[in-house]
Amino acid sequence: MSIKYVYGFDLGGTFLKLRFYLVDGMKELFSKKVSLDEANKNCFIRAIAGFVEEIKKEFKVKKEEAIAGLGAPGIYAPRSGVVIDNAPNCPWVVGEPLAQDLSNELDLRVYHGNDAKLFALAEALMGAGKLYKVVAFLGLGTGVGGGIVKNGQLDLGAWGYAGELGHISFDVFNGRPCACGNKGCLEAYAGTDGICKTLETEISSLRAPSKEAKELAGCGDSRRIVKEVFTLARDDDQAAKNAVLSLGAHLGMGIQNILITHNPDIIVIGGSISNDLDMITDDIKHYLKNMDQKCLWENLVITKSHRSDDGGALGAALYALQKYEESVK
Numbered sequence: 001m002s003i004k005y006v007y008g009f010d011l012g013g014t015f016l017k018l019r020f021y022l023v024d025g026m027k028e029l030f031s032k033k034v035s036l037d038e039a040n041k042n043c044f045i046r047a048i049a050g051f052v053e054e055i056k057k058e059f060k061v062k063k064e065e066a067i068a069g070l071g072a073p074g075i076y077a078p079r080s081g082v083v084i085d086n087a088p089n090c091p092w093v094v095g096e097p098l099a100q101d102l103s104n105e106l107d108l109r110v111y112h113g114n115d116a117k118l119f120a121l122a123e124a125l126m127g128a129g130k131l132y133k134v135v136a137f138l139g140l141g142t143g144v145g146g147g148i149v150k151n152g153q154l155d156l157g158a159w160g161y162a163g164e165l166g167h168i169s170f171d172v173f174n175g176r177p178c179a180c181g182n183k184g185c186l187e188a189y190a191g192t193d194g195i196c197k198t199l200e201t202e203i204s205s206l207r208a209p210s211k212e213a214k215e216l217a218g219c220g221d222s223r224r225i226v227k228e229v230f231t232l233a234r235d236d237d238q239a240a241k242n243a244v245l246s247l248g249a250h251l252g253m254g255i256q257n258i259l260i261t262h263n264p265d266i267i268v269i270g271g272s273i274s275n276d277l278d279m280i281t282d283d284i285k286h287y288l289k290n291m292d293q294k295c296l297w298e299n300l301v302i303t304k305s306h307r308s309d310d311g312g313a314l315g316a317a318l319y320a321l322q323k324y325e326e327s328v329k
């Protein structure tokens with residue numbers, strides 16, 4: 001029986017993005033974003049069940065015609081069927097067999113993966129990386145997620161950890177503490193809180209930082225800081241320029257590690273700062289050009305995400321289709 005429809009569920013900290021596709025051409029038929037009343041499994045399952053009921057009625061979907069993919073924070077271990085680690089912004093998912101529980105509730109096959117990795121798959125198959133064989137994705141937000149796709153397949157490693165690019169460490173002994181429990185991770189410098197910390201450090205290192213930079217750093221709104229630090233840097237503010245330069249250098253170091261381990265054709269950067277990628281691309285490339293291995297960076301493409309709005313849910317749907325095809329071979 002061939003599958004006609006596929007659902008894509010993308011779980012954020014307190015919201016869900018829900019999409020429904022016709023498999024033929026991956027045409028999106030319906031999409032919805034809902035806030036969870038509470039961040040827990042019951043609310044999560046209730047929200048998805050409501051969406052699926054709505055869709056089944058509207059499109060007259062038969063049970064055997066549809067499957068679903070779920071992207072959620074944390075390391076999902078296919079071997080054990082649960083999230084095993086690394087979900088500091090959505091801790092309730094750890095240890096939960098979400099795909100199994102959803103499957104039981106919805107009477108539907110559900111395939112689960114890490115949200116950033118599934119985003120990487122969407123970019124590789126239907127986004128910025130679709131013309132390339134080896135695609136690396138970095139999603140910069142509160143956390144720094146990542147994923148590696150080789151020849152259209154996600155690289156998950158033995159336990160689902162492969163591609164956790166935000167936790168490449170530059171200094172495990174003396175680096176900044178990271179939410180994952182280690183030190184010196186890329187996320188601790190390129191995640192939202194990391195960028196805020198860097199701005200504070202740059203302000204304190206200047207004899208006469210601007211009042212605009214001080215006001216921004218002290219506003220307590222990390223999302224505003226990350227958005228406006230680039231505006232200030234474009235206006236030639238020294239502390240903001242230094243903070244942006246530091247971000248470029250840390251991303252350069254992170255990407256250098258990605259090049260050595262995966263030799264990608266393209267690095268796709270998504271998340272909140274991708275609209276300001278032009279401010280840091282030169283710094284990243286400048287850093288990479290210090291590498292002796294010219295073949296790694298000479299033709300490397302660094303670009304922003306093409307699926308910023310739907311990448312998570314689309315990737316979940318595409319992953320579900322891949323896994324389903326494998327299971328019926």
Ligand SMILES: [Zn+2]
Binds near residue numbers: 178179185186
């Ligand atoms: Zn980390």
